Amino acid sequence: MSGDRLDYYKTIDPTKAKKLQQELRQQISLEPLADEPQFVAGADISFNQGSNLMHAGIIILGLPDLNIVARSTVSDKTSFPYIPGLLAFRELPILLKAWDQLEQKPDVLILDGHGIAHPRRMGIATHLGIEIEHPTIGCAKNILTGSHDELSSQKGERVPLIDGSETVGMALRSRTNVNPVYVSPGHRLSSDDAYSVVMKCLTKYKLPRTTRLAHKWANKLRRGEAEEGYFKN
DNA sequence: GCGACAG
C-alpha cells in the first residue's frame, strides 16, 4: 500500500467514500479458497469514547490448534467519524499499518464487522480484502442490513442473511443458546469458506478466538499494558 | 417523512 493511498483516505469525505465503494465493488471476488488455510488472523480496534486515537491488533493463529503465531499492534489517530456503512474509512488506515507490519501474512483475515453484508456490498472486510488482495471474512455482532429466519439454538447452525433478493451472508450460532454472530465473505473466498473458517476458530465462547485475542491486545495497547510493534512467537 | 443503522 502506497503512502499516497493512505493520504487519500485521510482527505476523503462521505460523498466520495460512497462513490469509491461503488467503484471498488466491481472488484469483489467470491471464488472459493484454493487451498486449506494453515494460518488465520483476527483484527480488531479499541479506543476511548470521544477520542480519535485508535489502537489496532492483528493476531495470527495456526490451524487447527489455534496456537498464537504472531502479533502486530499499532496506535494512530483517525480523521473519519463513525458512520454506519462507512466504517472502513475510519478503521482501514490503521489496519493497513498493522497488516504491513506483519512479516508473514495469514491465509485468511477475520474482521470485526461485515463483508458483503452491507448496503453496497462493501463492508470493512471486503474493502480491506480488496486493498491487501487477500482473503477476508466479516464476523459482526450486529446486523447492518438484511434479515433472516429463526435460527436453531445449537452451535454450528446457520440461516441465510438476506438483503432484498440477495443472500449476503449468514446468521451463525457460534455457541449454544447465545445470540448469533453474522458472518459474510469479505473477498477472495466463498460464503461456505467463510462458514468453515469461522467454525474452525470457535472454542467455548461466542466470538472466534481470532477476534477475542485481537480485541484483548488492542485493549492492552489502549490501556498502556502492551508495546506497539510486531511480535513473533 | 419515519425509522434503522457494523464499530
Add this chain to the structure above:
DNA sequence: ATCTTGTCGC
C-alpha cells in the same frame, strides 16, 4: 466502541 456489579439461566 466504552463505562461497569450483580445476577439469571443453561
